[in-house]
Amino acid sequence: MDFDEFTGEVQHRLDMPGTGETVRAIRATLTTLGQRIPEGNAADLAASLPLEIKWYLTGPVAEHGQRFDWQEFVTRVAEIEGADPADAAYHARVIMDVVQSQxxxxxxxxxxxxxxxxxxxxxxxxxxxxxxGER
Known part of the structure:
Protein backbone atom coordinates (compact mmCIF):
# COMPACT_ATOMS: atom_id res chain seq x y z
CA MET A 1 0.00 0.00 0.00
CA ASP A 2 1.46 3.37 -0.97
CA PHE A 3 0.86 6.77 0.65
CA ASP A 4 -2.15 7.63 -1.51
CA GLU A 5 -3.80 4.26 -0.86
CA PHE A 6 -3.11 4.49 2.88
CA THR A 7 -4.49 8.00 3.22
CA GLY A 8 -7.39 7.14 0.90
CA GLU A 9 -8.32 4.17 3.07
CA VAL A 10 -8.23 6.28 6.23
CA GLN A 11 -10.14 9.11 4.55
CA HIS A 12 -12.83 6.72 3.34
CA ARG A 13 -13.21 4.94 6.67
CA LEU A 14 -13.34 8.20 8.63
CA ASP A 15 -15.53 9.90 6.03
CA MET A 16 -13.25 12.94 6.07
CA PRO A 17 -13.88 15.69 3.52
CA GLY A 18 -10.30 16.15 2.37
CA THR A 19 -6.79 14.79 2.25
CA GLY A 20 -5.47 17.58 4.48
CA GLU A 21 -7.68 16.60 7.40
CA THR A 22 -6.85 12.94 6.86
CA VAL A 23 -3.11 13.48 6.82
CA ARG A 24 -3.39 15.67 9.94
CA ALA A 25 -5.21 12.83 11.77
CA ILE A 26 -2.64 10.25 10.66
CA ARG A 27 0.26 12.52 11.62
CA ALA A 28 -1.27 13.31 15.03
CA THR A 29 -1.87 9.65 15.88
CA LEU A 30 1.45 8.26 14.69
CA THR A 31 3.62 11.10 15.96
CA THR A 32 2.08 10.74 19.41
CA LEU A 33 2.45 6.96 19.27
CA GLY A 34 6.11 7.48 18.27
CA GLN A 35 6.57 9.59 21.40
CA ARG A 36 5.11 6.82 23.57
CA ILE A 37 7.00 3.76 22.33
CA PRO A 38 10.77 3.11 22.25
CA GLU A 39 12.62 4.23 19.12
CA GLY A 40 13.49 0.71 17.97
CA ASN A 41 9.89 -0.43 18.26
CA ALA A 42 8.72 2.65 16.37
CA ALA A 43 11.17 1.78 13.58
CA ASP A 44 9.97 -1.84 13.49
CA LEU A 45 6.33 -0.78 13.30
CA ALA A 46 7.10 1.84 10.64
CA ALA A 47 9.13 -0.48 8.41
CA SER A 48 6.10 -1.81 6.52
CA LEU A 49 4.37 1.55 6.14
CA PRO A 50 4.70 3.98 3.23
CA LEU A 51 7.76 6.24 3.52
CA GLU A 52 5.69 9.35 4.16
CA ILE A 53 3.78 7.57 6.94
CA LYS A 54 6.94 6.03 8.48
CA TRP A 55 8.27 9.49 9.05
CA TYR A 56 5.52 10.29 11.55
CA LEU A 57 6.62 7.42 13.82
CA THR A 58 10.37 7.75 13.40
CA GLY A 59 11.06 11.32 12.29
CA PRO A 60 11.86 14.24 14.53
CA VAL A 61 9.92 12.99 17.54
CA ALA A 62 10.53 15.05 20.67
CA GLU A 63 11.51 11.95 22.63
CA HIS A 64 10.69 8.28 22.17
CA GLY A 65 9.66 6.13 25.10
CA GLN A 66 7.77 8.76 27.08
CA ARG A 67 5.50 7.42 29.80
CA PHE A 68 1.94 8.67 29.46
CA ASP A 69 -1.47 7.08 29.69
CA TRP A 70 -4.31 6.68 27.22
CA GLN A 71 -5.99 9.93 28.26
CA GLU A 72 -2.79 11.90 27.68
CA PHE A 73 -2.40 10.17 24.31
CA VAL A 74 -5.89 11.31 23.29
CA THR A 75 -5.24 14.84 24.56
CA ARG A 76 -2.02 15.08 22.53
CA VAL A 77 -3.60 13.64 19.39
CA ALA A 78 -6.57 16.01 19.68
CA GLU A 79 -4.27 19.00 20.12
CA ILE A 80 -2.11 18.15 17.09
CA GLU A 81 -5.10 17.23 14.96
CA GLY A 82 -7.17 20.19 16.07
CA ALA A 83 -10.09 17.90 16.86
CA ASP A 84 -12.43 17.16 19.72
CA PRO A 85 -10.88 14.48 22.01
CA ALA A 86 -13.69 11.99 21.31
CA ASP A 87 -13.20 12.40 17.56
CA ALA A 88 -9.42 12.17 17.91
CA ALA A 89 -9.74 8.93 19.90
CA TYR A 90 -11.99 7.43 17.22
CA HIS A 91 -9.64 8.57 14.45
CA ALA A 92 -6.70 6.98 16.28
CA ARG A 93 -8.58 3.67 16.58
CA VAL A 94 -9.36 3.55 12.86
CA ILE A 95 -5.83 4.60 11.90
CA MET A 96 -4.42 1.81 14.09
CA ASP A 97 -6.67 -0.66 12.29
CA VAL A 98 -5.25 0.45 8.93
CA VAL A 99 -1.70 0.27 10.36
CA GLN A 100 -2.41 -3.23 11.68
CA SER A 101 -3.41 -4.35 8.18
CA GLN A 102 -0.01 -3.28 6.86
CA GLY A 133 -13.90 -5.62 16.78
CA GLU A 134 -13.00 -7.07 13.38
CA ARG A 135 -11.58 -10.30 14.79
Whole structure:
Protein backbone atom coordinates (compact mmCIF):
# COMPACT_ATOMS: atom_id res chain seq x y z
CA MET A 1 0.00 0.00 0.00
CA ASP A 2 1.46 3.37 -0.97
CA PHE A 3 0.86 6.77 0.65
CA ASP A 4 -2.15 7.63 -1.51
CA GLU A 5 -3.80 4.26 -0.86
CA PHE A 6 -3.11 4.49 2.88
CA THR A 7 -4.49 8.00 3.22
CA GLY A 8 -7.39 7.14 0.90
CA GLU A 9 -8.32 4.17 3.07
CA VAL A 10 -8.23 6.28 6.23
CA GLN A 11 -10.14 9.11 4.55
CA HIS A 12 -12.83 6.72 3.34
CA ARG A 13 -13.21 4.94 6.67
CA LEU A 14 -13.34 8.20 8.63
CA ASP A 15 -15.53 9.90 6.03
CA MET A 16 -13.25 12.94 6.07
CA PRO A 17 -13.88 15.69 3.52
CA GLY A 18 -10.30 16.15 2.37
CA THR A 19 -6.79 14.79 2.25
CA GLY A 20 -5.47 17.58 4.48
CA GLU A 21 -7.68 16.60 7.40
CA THR A 22 -6.85 12.94 6.86
CA VAL A 23 -3.11 13.48 6.82
CA ARG A 24 -3.39 15.67 9.94
CA ALA A 25 -5.21 12.83 11.77
CA ILE A 26 -2.64 10.25 10.66
CA ARG A 27 0.26 12.52 11.62
CA ALA A 28 -1.27 13.31 15.03
CA THR A 29 -1.87 9.65 15.88
CA LEU A 30 1.45 8.26 14.69
CA THR A 31 3.62 11.10 15.96
CA THR A 32 2.08 10.74 19.41
CA LEU A 33 2.45 6.96 19.27
CA GLY A 34 6.11 7.48 18.27
CA GLN A 35 6.57 9.59 21.40
CA ARG A 36 5.11 6.82 23.57
CA ILE A 37 7.00 3.76 22.33
CA PRO A 38 10.77 3.11 22.25
CA GLU A 39 12.62 4.23 19.12
CA GLY A 40 13.49 0.71 17.97
CA ASN A 41 9.89 -0.43 18.26
CA ALA A 42 8.72 2.65 16.37
CA ALA A 43 11.17 1.78 13.58
CA ASP A 44 9.97 -1.84 13.49
CA LEU A 45 6.33 -0.78 13.30
CA ALA A 46 7.10 1.84 10.64
CA ALA A 47 9.13 -0.48 8.41
CA SER A 48 6.10 -1.81 6.52
CA LEU A 49 4.37 1.55 6.14
CA PRO A 50 4.70 3.98 3.23
CA LEU A 51 7.76 6.24 3.52
CA GLU A 52 5.69 9.35 4.16
CA ILE A 53 3.78 7.57 6.94
CA LYS A 54 6.94 6.03 8.48
CA TRP A 55 8.27 9.49 9.05
CA TYR A 56 5.52 10.29 11.55
CA LEU A 57 6.62 7.42 13.82
CA THR A 58 10.37 7.75 13.40
CA GLY A 59 11.06 11.32 12.29
CA PRO A 60 11.86 14.24 14.53
CA VAL A 61 9.92 12.99 17.54
CA ALA A 62 10.53 15.05 20.67
CA GLU A 63 11.51 11.95 22.63
CA HIS A 64 10.69 8.28 22.17
CA GLY A 65 9.66 6.13 25.10
CA GLN A 66 7.77 8.76 27.08
CA ARG A 67 5.50 7.42 29.80
CA PHE A 68 1.94 8.67 29.46
CA ASP A 69 -1.47 7.08 29.69
CA TRP A 70 -4.31 6.68 27.22
CA GLN A 71 -5.99 9.93 28.26
CA GLU A 72 -2.79 11.90 27.68
CA PHE A 73 -2.40 10.17 24.31
CA VAL A 74 -5.89 11.31 23.29
CA THR A 75 -5.24 14.84 24.56
CA ARG A 76 -2.02 15.08 22.53
CA VAL A 77 -3.60 13.64 19.39
CA ALA A 78 -6.57 16.01 19.68
CA GLU A 79 -4.27 19.00 20.12
CA ILE A 80 -2.11 18.15 17.09
CA GLU A 81 -5.10 17.23 14.96
CA GLY A 82 -7.17 20.19 16.07
CA ALA A 83 -10.09 17.90 16.86
CA ASP A 84 -12.43 17.16 19.72
CA PRO A 85 -10.88 14.48 22.01
CA ALA A 86 -13.69 11.99 21.31
CA ASP A 87 -13.20 12.40 17.56
CA ALA A 88 -9.42 12.17 17.91
CA ALA A 89 -9.74 8.93 19.90
CA TYR A 90 -11.99 7.43 17.22
CA HIS A 91 -9.64 8.57 14.45
CA ALA A 92 -6.70 6.98 16.28
CA ARG A 93 -8.58 3.67 16.58
CA VAL A 94 -9.36 3.55 12.86
CA ILE A 95 -5.83 4.60 11.90
CA MET A 96 -4.42 1.81 14.09
CA ASP A 97 -6.67 -0.66 12.29
CA VAL A 98 -5.25 0.45 8.93
CA VAL A 99 -1.70 0.27 10.36
CA GLN A 100 -2.41 -3.23 11.68
CA SER A 101 -3.41 -4.35 8.18
CA GLN A 102 -0.01 -3.28 6.86
CA UNK A 103 2.50 -4.50 9.44
CA UNK A 104 3.63 -7.98 10.46
CA UNK A 105 1.60 -9.49 13.27
CA UNK A 106 4.74 -9.80 15.41
CA UNK A 107 5.39 -6.04 15.25
CA UNK A 108 1.78 -5.24 16.07
CA UNK A 109 1.83 -7.72 18.97
CA UNK A 110 4.94 -6.02 20.35
CA UNK A 111 3.12 -2.70 20.20
CA UNK A 112 0.22 -4.08 22.18
CA UNK A 113 2.56 -5.52 24.79
CA UNK A 114 4.22 -2.11 25.29
CA UNK A 115 0.94 -0.37 26.03
CA UNK A 116 -0.28 -1.65 29.40
CA UNK A 117 -3.83 -2.62 30.14
CA UNK A 118 -5.29 -1.58 33.47
CA UNK A 119 -8.50 -1.96 35.39
CA UNK A 120 -9.57 1.52 34.27
CA UNK A 121 -12.29 1.63 31.64
CA UNK A 122 -10.18 4.07 29.61
CA UNK A 123 -6.86 2.36 28.98
CA UNK A 124 -4.56 1.48 26.11
CA UNK A 125 -6.86 -1.36 25.08
CA UNK A 126 -9.17 1.40 23.83
CA UNK A 127 -6.68 2.10 21.03
CA UNK A 128 -7.32 -1.37 19.62
CA UNK A 129 -11.13 -1.45 19.81
CA UNK A 130 -11.59 -1.32 16.02
CA UNK A 131 -8.83 -3.89 15.46
CA UNK A 132 -10.37 -6.23 18.04
CA GLY A 133 -13.90 -5.62 16.78
CA GLU A 134 -13.00 -7.07 13.38
CA ARG A 135 -11.58 -10.30 14.79
Missing amino acids: VPESDFSQLREMLPESEDTENWGSLFEVVD
